[in-house]
Amino acid sequence: MEDLERNLLTTEAVAWPLERWEQLHDFAVGGMQSPGLSDETRLRWGHLALTAISRKEPSQTPQQTMADSAHVRAYMIREFGVSNADAARDLLALCSEILRNVGVSLDAGARLAEGWKSGPRDQMLQLRRIKNMLTPLLPVRALLTGDDSTFQETLAWLELVPRLP
Numbered sequence: 001m002e003d004l005e006r007n008l009l010t011t012e013a014v015a016w017p018l019e020r021w022e023q024l025h026d027f028a029v030g031g032m033q034s035p036g037l038s039d040e041t042r043l044r045w046g047h048l049a050l051t052a053i054s055r056k057e058p059s060q061t062p063q064q065t066m067a068d069s070a071h072v073r074a075y076m077i078r079e080f081g082v083s084n085a086d087a088a089r090d091l092l093a094l095c096s097e098i099l100r101n102v103g104v105s106l107d108a109g110a111r112l113a114e115g116w117k118s119g120p121r122d123q124m125l126q127l128r129r130i131k132n133m134l135t136p137l138l139p140v141r142a143l144l145t146g147d148d149s150t151f152q153e154t155l156a157w158l159e160l161v162p163r164l165p
Contacts, residue, residue, distance in 0.1 A: 001031075001044060008051055018059050025052035029072065039080055046076045050088055063129035066101045067136070070094060074136035082143060091143055095154040098133045106156050113163040124165050130157075131164035 004024075007013055031037065031045030053068045060068075073094050076086075083089040102109065109130060112119065116127050134157055137144075141158055144151040 001041070001048075004048065005044070008048070014055075016055070018056060021052045021055045025049055025056065025068075028052060032072070032075065043076065043080060043086075046072055047088060061129070063101055063103075063133060066098060067129070067132040070098060070133055070136040074140050077140050077143070091140065092148065092150055095137070095144070095150050098137070099150065099153060099157070101133060102130050102157070104130075106153060106160070109157070110160055110163075113160055116165050127164045131161055134158060134161050134164075 028045045028049035028051075032042050032049055034042065034045075037045070049072045050069060053065060053072065056068075057065045073088050077089050077091055077094070080089060082091045087093065103126065104112065109127070112123055112127055116124050134154075137154065137158060138161065141155070144155050144158075
């Protein structure tokens with residue numbers, strides 16, 4: 001693992017083809033989810049998965065990148081707890097980033113969700129991307145407590161998820 005982490009800092013790694021980043025992502029997610037490893041090692045694998053996602057970013061839409069990242073980060077939060085010292089496990093930051101990438105207001109999202117079956121394909125895809133970004137937060141919903149407006153807005157969006165395509 002140390003060799004891989006060191007290798008990612010080289011200029012050669014920056015030039016890796018997309019397929020190699022996808023392989024690293026899959027491999028790292030497997031390591032992160034491996035219960036036989038220590039928490040510290042699993043967290044390191046999670047960070048490697050996030051590195052791979054960021055390197056795949058130019059080949060994806062911002063919403064795809066956010067959805068991929070949200071899956072890894074929400075898993076890390078669920079398994080290892082919220083941490084303000086670890087940006088990957090900062091729940092408030094994750095919610096804020098998702099809300100920035102949603103692209104529509106909650107009211108507009110609710111209106112679009114009502115008629116998504118009869119709406120244009122682009123609109124349906126937009127709603128699907130929103131759902132893909134929000135769904136990873138469902139298992140950590142109970143952690144969205146307090147009066148923070150970001151948490152309140154996130155909870156409102158999560159109520160809308162079942163109505164999205």
